[in-house]
Each structure stands twice: as structure tokens, then as C-alpha cells.
Amino acid sequence: xxxxxxxxxxxxxxxxxxxxxxxxxxxxxxxxxxxxxxxxxxxxxxxxxxxxxxxxxxxxxxxxxxxxxxxxxxxxxxxxxxxxxxxxxxxxxxxxxxxxxxxxxxxxxxxxxxxxxxxxxxxxxxxxxxxxxxxxxxxxxxxxxxxxxxxxxxxxxxxxxxxxxxxxxxxxxxxxxxxxxxxxxxxxxxxxxxxxxxxxxxxxxxxxxxxxxxxxxxxxxxxxxxxxxxxxxxxxxxxxxxxxxxxxxxxxx
Amino acid sequence: xxxxxxxxxxxxxxxxxxxxxxxxxxxxxxxxxxxxxxxxxxxxxxxxxxxxxxxxxxxxxxxxxxxxxxxxxxxxxxxxxxxxxxxxxxxxxxxxxxxxxxxxxxxxxxxxxxxxxxxxxxxxxxxxxxxxxxxxxxxxxxxxxxxxxxxxxxxxxxxxxxxxxxxxxxxxxxxxxxxxxxxxxxxxxxxxxxxxxxxxxxxxxxxxxxxxxxxxxxxxxxxxxxxxxxxxxxxxxxxxxxxxxxxxxxxxxxxxxxxxxxxxxxxxxxxxxxxxxxxxxxxxxxxxxxxxxxxxxxxxxxxxxxxxxxxxxxxxxxxxxxxxxxxxxxxxxxxxxxxxxxxxxx
Ligand SMILES: Nc1ncnc2c1ncn2[C@@H]1O[C@H](COP(=O)(O)OP(=O)(O)OP(=O)(O)O)[C@@H](O)[C@H]1O
Ligand SMILES: [Mg+2]
Numbered sequence: 001x002x003x004x005x006x007x008x009x010x011x012x013x014x015x016x017x018x019x020x021x022x023x024x025x026x027x028x029x030x031x032x033x034x035x036x037x038x039x040x041x042x043x044x045x046x047x048x049x050x051x052x053x054x055x056x057x058x059x060x061x062x063x064x065x066x067x068x069x070x071x072x073x074x075x076x077x078x079x080x081x082x083x084x085x086x087x088x089x090x091x092x093x094x095x096x097x098x099x100x101x102x103x104x105x106x107x108x109x110x111x112x113x114x115x116x117x118x119x120x121x122x123x124x125x126x127x128x129x130x131x132x133x134x135x136x137x138x139x140x141x142x143x144x145x146x147x148x149x150x151x152x153x154x155x156x157x158x159x160x161x162x163x164x165x166x167x168x169x170x171x172x173x174x175x176x177x178x179x180x181x182x183x184x185x186x187x188x189x190x191x192x193x194x195x196x197x198x199x200x201x202x203x204x205x206x207x208x209x210x211x212x213x214x215x216x217x218x219x220x221x222x223x224x225x226x227x228x229x230x231x232x233x234x235x236x237x238x239x240x241x242x243x244x245x246x247x248x249x250x251x252x253x
Numbered sequence: 254x255x256x257x258x259x260x261x262x263x264x265x266x267x268x269x270x271x272x273x274x275x276x277x278x279x280x281x282x283x284x285x286x287x288x289x290x291x292x293x294x295x296x297x298x299x300x301x302x303x304x305x306x307x308x309x310x311x312x313x314x315x316x317x318x319x320x321x322x323x324x325x326x327x328x329x330x331x332x333x334x335x336x337x338x339x340x341x342x343x344x345x346x347x348x349x350x351x352x353x354x355x356x357x358x359x360x361x362x363x364x365x366x367x368x369x370x371x372x373x374x375x376x377x378x379x380x381x382x383x384x385x386x387x388x389x390x391x392x393x394x395x396x397x398x399x400x401x402x403x404x405x406x407x408x409x410x411x412x413x414x415x416x417x418x419x420x421x422x423x424x425x426x427x428x429x430x431x432x433x434x435x436x437x438x439x440x441x442x443x444x445x446x447x448x449x450x451x452x453x454x455x456x457x458x459x460x461x462x463x464x465x466x467x468x469x470x471x472x473x474x475x476x477x478x479x480x481x482x483x484x485x486x487x488x489x490x491x492x493x494x495x496x497x498x499x500x501x502x503x504x505x506x507x508x509x510x511x512x513x514x515x516x517x518x519x520x521x522x523x524x525x526x527x528x529x530x531x532x533x534x535x536x537x538x539x540x541x542x543x544x545x546x547x548x549x550x551x552x553x554x555x556x557x558x559x560x561x562x563x564x565x566x567x568x569x570x571x572x573x574x575x576x577x578x579x580x581x582x583x584x585x586x587x588x589x590x591x592x593x594x595x596x597x598x599x
Contacts (some may be wrong), residue, residue, distance in 0.1 A: 047493055071496025078494075083486045084353065085541040091483075099485050099496030103477070151495070 001058050001073060001154035001183050008043045009052035015206045017043075017053070021185060021199075026178055028194045028214075029187040031203030032227060037187040038079055040203065041157050044185060045076045057155065071099035075153035077144045079160055079187075083132060090128040092143050093118055096150030118149040121176055123169070137164035145163065145173065158186035162193060191218060191227075191244055202226060215242060276554045278333065281556040285329030286321055289566050293321055328456045331520060331560040332576070333555035334464040335453075336527055340511040340535075340554025341468075341475050343528025343545055345506050348482045352411045355589060356528030357514040360414070361421030361576075363525070365396020366518035367449055368425040368432070373447070375436040386463065389515035396421050397511060450525035451577025452561055460520050471513040472551055478506060480545040486541070524577045526584020527554055533591050 003021040008014060014036040021027045029037045042048050044055055046062045055062040057073055065073075075096070083092075096118065097111045119125045120141040127135075135143065141164045148156060157175070162170040174196055177184050188194045195214045200218055202210040204226045210217045223231040223244075232245040284286040287293045339357065357363050369392020370385050399548055404417035406479045429449065433442050448455075475482075481502045484492040516522075517571040531554045532546070539545040561579040568574050 042490075045494055047490060066496075067493055067498050068496035071494060074494075076494040081487045081491050083488075084351065085486045086485055086536065087541055091540075091542060095484055095486070095495060098480055101480060214471075223554065 002056075003155060003183060003185070004056040004059075005044060006054065006055075007053035009056065010039055010043055010050075013206050014039045014043060017208045018093060019211060020202055020240075021183060024181060024183055025198045026184045026196075027186075027187065028197035028200045030189070030191060030194050030200055030218075034205040036206045038159050041159050041185065041187060042078075045074055045157055046070055047076070053127050068099050071151065071153075073113060073153060074155040074157065075148035075151040076157045077148045077159060077161060079163070080232065081144060082140075085132070087132045088128070089119070089124060089130050089132065089135070089143050090115065092132060093124075093128075093146045093150050099151060109132050114152065115146075115150050118146040121149055122146045123172070128212040138166060138169060140195060141165060142169065142173075153182060153186070155183045156180065158184065159201065160189060162188065163225050164192065191223070191231075191246075194218065195242060195244075217246070271548070274548065278552060278555055279557045282326075282329050282333065285332065285559040285563060286325040288563050289320075290324065290373050290570070291317070291320060293317055293325070297321060319522070323457065327458050327461045328453050328562065330461045331456045331464045332453055332462075332558045334468040335517045335521055335524065336554035336556070336558025336561075337551040338464075338468040338471055338517050338533070338554070339524060339527040339558075340531040340550040341471055341547065342510040342514050344532040344543070344550045345475060345510050346528070347532060348485050348543065349503060349506060350414060351485065351488065352414050354411070354415050354529070354534070355418075355525075356532075357510065358523065358525040358528060359422070361396045361400045361425060362393045362511065362514050363518050363523035364422040364425035364429070364514040365399075366393035367523050368388070368392045368396075368428040368586075369515070370519045371429050371432050371445060371449075375441070382528065383463075386516050387518040389519035390512060392425065393511045393515040393518070394426050397507065399424070446524045447575065450574050450575035451522040451580070452573075453521050453565070454573055456521065463516060464520055467516040468513055471509045472547075474505065474509040475543075475547045475551075478502060479547055480494055482506075482543040482547075493499040522575075522577060524558070524580050526580050526588060527558060528589035529591070530584045531557055 002023045005020075006018050010016040017040060032039050039048065043051050043053075046055065046065075048089065049172065057065070057070075061137075062070065093115050097107060097115065100111070101107055114169075116125065119128055122145050124139065124142050124146055125141065132143075133141070140163065145158070145161060148158070158177070159175055161177070165173060170190075170193070174193060177186070178196065186197075194200055195218065197214060199212060200210075200214050200217045201208045202222065209226065211221060218231075220233065221229045223229055228249055230247040230249055232247065233240070234243045234245055236243055283295070283298060284564065286298060297313070297317055298321065300311045300313055301321055304311050304313065305322065313362070337422035342362075343356040346357065346360060347353060349355075366389040369390065371387040372392070373385055373388030392448060398415075400417045403420060404414040407413040407417060433445055437445060479496045484497045486496045489499050489503075492502075492585045517545040532550050535546055535553055539549045558576070558580070561583070562575055565574045565579045
């Protein structure tokens, strides 16, 4: 599913962001803390009240879709989402089926299979009966991802999905997301992981200051200006890919 | 398996549970109408039903039949409606505001309904049960609005909500006392105070025909929203991204809760703790999913309040204890348990 955003804005926090994300693309958002990544993701999901600008999903204006229609197309995993209810892992993932259910089509065996597959995709199938409160941070994160997968969206919006995950699960998640036949937009902090995206948007102070292929966008110059680090690009001889080593800026600000 | 086959496979346990619920409720009603200062024989119930519903001729003791039909049965049915309505209100409020301590009593909705009803009674604005209910509805809705706005202005946390609820309850209870002091004569004042504590003594058939439809409607509204209620578990933002029309759902459910609470308070006064303790006990028994929690809480609330009413009638021989006192005696320790359990979880 193709996403077009024109002149998106919310207060002073996101300003004039226009971007087009292609069908099936994995699009990364990077930027310093507080640069507006989470806010932009919520704008793309149509969740900010009194937002400026417009979003189209495959040419259909988001503003003209009902919440249910949006949820059938687009799933969002937010940075912090917790519950005090004594839900089990399976209960939490079941919630992903909500936009597809109605009194006439209640939760059935197909829905259960979709939930099972989503649990397996994040390696949580063995913990389906565990209580939410007993999960570790990384396990909770994986349940959220499974919930979003169970929504069977065509656009997956993830806010720092690798947060809390151990290195194995970080790589597994990025591999999973890259292999999904859906459009993915995700905020990332690890710039080496961001190199795996098809394209990147760089946020700084509420604006998208650069957008393009990772190698074109994450230049040492940009990294110094926006992220205030000295980046040393290094080539992995086994496959020729670029890695960064980060050093503090020589001159303090 | 096709969708239809799956549906019928699902229907069997649902129907058998509904059947079990109906049997439990019927037993509770049976206990409610036979136990009391004058114990009535079970056979009388069968005979009376045969006469009233089937039109069969039976010889009945007119006094016993009168107690049963005009006094005990309406009272027990209103107690059931009341317990179900308050428990449902608790479940819904707890889900919507994501706060384990939310219930119509603690959030000041009952106090608002009481003030509204007293204002209508004393200031003579409109009369009859409907006028009283309308006054209670206005009071309940304003109380909810004030408490919600105050909680939001105070930062919107769970503690702020409970504190705002206390402020709201105090304000509306003070208004009630003020209205009574200003306009009631001594006898009216005594009657109103007794009613406000929660009292089923005056209940007759017209009250049943108001309470049952309102609570029945509220129950259906809640049942129709079990999935949206589940979707609120991770907050209203998460509910919106799961496709819930958050504003509309909140509005419909809060209207249903306000209507139920207002109607019940206008009929029997404000009865505390049912909305708090029953939903928690049911979460413990059937889990947090609303498809089970809603019917279980309605049933348990109904049975609990019938039992509380029996206790209110037989606890002190020759005296009727206000039912609000009985529910508080059971509910306050239950409330304490919830507080302790919540602390452990966080
Ligand atoms: N509801 C709000 N009201 C006021 N300010 C807000 C609100 N939400 C976010 N902000 C502010 O907007 C800025 C951008 O927030 P946002 O969460 O989008 O940043 P981010 O890029 O996701 O940061 P991080 O990397 O820390 O997740 C921050 O300075 C934040 O304090
Ligand atoms: Mg963020």
C-alpha cells in the first residue's frame, strides 16, 4: 500500500512534512530524541487530533476512512503501551482481530489461526498462556508486534520496534519485517539497523531534513550536523556493506 | 470448519452458560421472595405463578399471596436489576477510564443522581417516577462531567481521578443536604435521608417496570460493546488504532452507565460498593475479557444484591437495615482487598 503525506504538521512539533512511501517499501525514520518521529508516525496513522496536512492510502484520503477501515489497512505499534488488566499473551494478540470482527462474524477458527501464526512469527507461541504482567520488556514488545501482525495490515507502523529486544530478536524482527509483503514505516535509533531499510527519512526539530537511500542520507556530514556525532564508515569485507563506528564530536558544543 | 459450523459450536457453551445463569438468578429470586420476617412456603410461589400467569384457580391465603406478589416480588426484582446495573456500570467505567477503582459511587455519579432527584422532589420540578429519574439523570451527568474535567485538569492520572471523584461526591452530597435543609420539613428530611442510604422498602410494581427495561437496555448496550471494551485495555490510543471509534463508544457507554445509575438511584437511593467489588470478583473468576465479564458481572451483581436485601430484612428482627449499609459492610473489606492486590501488581 502506498502512503502519501502532504504538508503534515502538528503544533510546532512536526512541521510541513511531505513524503511518499512506496508499496512494499521498508521506510525508516531516524532522528534525535524529541525530533518528532513518534508524532509523525501517529500523524500517518491518523491518530493526532487537529492535525495539519493530508495523508492518502493508495490514493484514498485517510480523513474520509472510518477508524475501522483505517485499522483494516494500517496497524501501529506505539513506543509505550501497557495495561493493568490481567490479560494473557493470547488475549493481547486476539485484540489485533478487532477491526475484522462484528456481531455477524465473531471470532472464529480462522481468526485463531491468524493469531497462532502471529504468535509464531515473533517466537511467542510457547508463551501464549502467560499473563501480561509477568512478561519482560522485550517479550511485551514482541506481543505488541504479534498483535499488529494479527491485524493483517497492509501498512505496518512501528515506533522503535527493536527497543528492549536482545540482539537475536532485534535481527529476527528486522528480518521478519523486511520479508513481510507489506509497507513498513518504522522509527529506529540504531543507525546501523537503519542501513537495512530501503529508504530513510531523517527528522530534525520537527522537519524531515533528508530522505533517500540510507547511504545517501547517512553521510558523515549529516550525522555530524543532525546527530552530533563523528561517524566513521567502515566496510565489512565479507559482503561490502557499510557500518558506522560512532565517536563523540571533537569540539564540544 | 466453516464459519457457520464454528458459530454453532460456539453457540452451545454460550447457551448452556446463559441457561446456568438463568437458573442461578431464578433460585436467587425464589430465595428473595420466600425468606423474610414472614417465611413463605415454596409451594405458594408455584400456586401464585399458576394463578397470575396461567389463570388457573387455586385457593391462596390472601395475606401471604399479597406479601409475595405486591411486596416481595417487586422488591426482589428491583434488587436484581439494581445489582446488575451497578455492577455493569462498574465494569464499563473501569474499562473506559482504565482505573481499577472506578465505579459510579466513588466517581460521584451516584451522589450527583441523588442531588438531582432530591432537587426535583423538593423544588417540585415535574413529578412522578419519570420526573425523578430525569432529575437524577441530569445530576448524574453533571457530576460525571465535573469529575472527569477536574481529573483531566489535575493531570489525568488514576489517583487524580479518584480524588476528583471524592471532591465531586462531597460537592453533590453537600448540595443534597443543602436542598434538604432549605426545603424539607422534618418528616420529609427523615424519609429522604433513609432513601439516600439505599432502601428497597418502598418498591412496588411501577418501579419494576422502570428498572427492568432500563437495566435490560443497559445490558444490551454493554453486550454490543464487549470488543471495544476489550480494545481499551491498552488505552484509548491503542483502541483507536484497533479501529474503535473512541469518542462515539465512550459517549454511548457513558450515557448507558449514567442512565442506569440515575434510574436506580432515583428508585432506591445510592448503594455503594456493588459496582466496585462485583466486577473485581468476576475478573478473578472469569478473566478480564468483556464477553464473559459483562454477563458474569450482571448476574453476580443481581444475585449479590438480592442476597444483601435478604440480609437487610432478617439481620435485625423487626427492623429493616438500609441495604446500602449491608453492601458497605461487605463491600468496604472487599475494597480494601482490591487496594492491596493493586499495590502488589504495580
Ligand atoms: N502531546 C504532546 N504535547 C506537547 N508536546 C508533545 C506532545 N507529544 C510530544 N511532544 C513533544 O514533541 C517533541 C517530539 O516528540 P516525539 O515523541 O515525536 O519525539 P521522538 O522523535 O519520537 O523522540 P524519541 O526518540 O525520544 O522517541 C518532544 O519534544 C515532545 O516533548
Ligand atoms: Mg518516539
